[in-house]
Amino acid sequence: MTDKRSVAIHVPVLARVEGEGALDLAIEDGDITELRLRIFEPPRFFEKFLEGRHYTEIPDLVARICGICPVAYQLTAASALEKLYGVALSPWSRAMRRVFYCGEWIQSHSLHIHLLAAPDFFGCGNAIELAKQAPDEVRRGLRLQALGNELMDLFGARSVHPVGVRIGGFHAAPSPARVAALRDRLEAALPEARALVRWAAAIPLPADDQDFISVALRQPAGYAIERGDIAASDGLLIEPEAYGTHFTERHEPHSTALFSSYRGQPYLVGPLARLNLNADRLPDAVRALLDDIGFVLPSRNMFHSLTARAVEILLALTEALRLLADYRVPDSPWAPVTPRAGVATGATEAPRGLLWHRYEMDGAGRVVRARIVPPTSQNQARIEEDLRRSLAAFGLDRPDDALRLHCEKVIRNYDPCISCATHFLRLTVRR
């Protein structure tokens, strides 16, 4: 920066994110003096109106926190309550919960890659423009997204706010004929998902090496999705019940989403954090493709998040196929439930990262108090930290438009779901 100007850029809406947020950026004398991710999605007070509701209603109510990842909310709540109530899910229910969740990962990741993130890297304003440049790739992405939706539909009768989950399992089991038909299409999509991973990995990305802590669920075997203990890249491994003793939330006046921190520091959740911690848990075929394309893990470049999503689409397809291979209809798709008083805690990997729920329940099965920590609020502090470092590396003397686009790219790496975190983005730069 050669001059000593003070500049302000104002971007009233950040497009291609889920929900409503803004960014304030002030640069004075070549230094960032203010950088705030402002989330002003109106709060919807879910934790308050869950109080007094019956446990049987919780999956349908919490789904409404997010239209893009309702399964994550439903299954986190269900796993928490099932643990409290001592329900042993049948092997069928356990497997199908994971398949159901895989459908949401495929849908959400495909939507994010093609409709929200990729246009940035091709100089396009949106996916419709990108489809003129890369028609086959965009159509492939939309087909994968549709397939994810169908997998959710298989168990939930619709993909937005599905209605199939009940505490203890599912309301009904899909017929073998429907499963067989979908299995053929999942099989046919495998080469498409592999091609997607290669395409994503070939997109020229900024080199942006940063030090950060990754946090994700981890299991003794298999890639953690619908269950697991909470692991961090510094070696932490705790049960979900201990989350509150290691992670804290605070409210900053510029955001209606709460900020989370781990040992006083920002941390990362989401696809890249998961791959960083659980690369050794990937199926061999997925691992082999990563070696082949030279995708080295752990990665300290947040721009690898797009590739990480593509990898997880392939993983989710592979898992769904494995679990549906010997599909049969169970004697009962659910196990009986007897409510009792106590605290129910659950954690799963939503498409955007760790999702944690805690419910104090009374003896009649009603909610006394609820607490929900969504992935985007956990990433909020990390996004601000990333923007500071990434902008400094990018060069603060660049034109306003270039700075703004760079900020948006950085933010989209996190696939922020501001609806979840409460919600949209405006950028104000002053310098």
Add this chain to the structure above:
Amino acid sequence: MDTPGFAKPRVAVHKFSSCDGCQLAFLNLGEDLLALAARVDLVHFAEAGPLDPDADVDIAFVEGSVSTPEDLGRIQRIRAHSRVLVAIGACATSGGIQGLRNGVFDAGWVTQIYRHPEAVASLERSTPIARHVKVDVELWGCPVSGPQVLAALNALLLGVAPRDDADKVCTECKRAGHPCVMVTRGIACMGPATRAGCGALCPGLGRDCYGCYGPAETVNTATLAAQFGRFGLDAAAIAQRFQSINSQAPVFLAAAQAIRGQGDD
């Protein structure tokens, strides 16, 4: 609207307080999304990319409920710039699940969750779009479905009024041949009071409808509530059946108030 075919129709999708799920009726269209983009000019749709909130449009789809002081002005501007305004989803047609705060909200809600309550702008009530401006078409449902939105859009593009099916979920259930869950299982199903449109998804899985499409026309909520009582639900549980996704829809609100024996809001 102008005569179809005269020019590429201009369409906007706006968001208010919501989960973003009804916009997915567009974003989940798969390859049809590209076909749609070839037929209409999507001038504002923040989640998909195009940003021009104050552009004049032929059709504006509005998702979400009015729940902040800023929303009050924004919905007026959208109305002024739109020939046809379509409210989509439970939030936009009834106030949505966040309408559960209406009548019970107090400042304590904010202070319990937020350390800086003065920084959180929220109206005490979450209200539907039609409470604030003239709405030309309401599409009920939590969420609305892709076919439902496309059918309405196609009708509007052809210059006719979209078909409004306010019949009950029961009619869809019978047509689909699902056994009635009330009769065969004694489950407190909201189907007899709920608007059709979903395709009776819940009874199709052997479970209760929970009213996510809002009230149907000419429903008898008192009789339904009495039947729920015979299934063993107490008054509070019966009231909660009506106080869920569409708690502020007048018919459901009146039913819940009658059960609780209180006339205040």
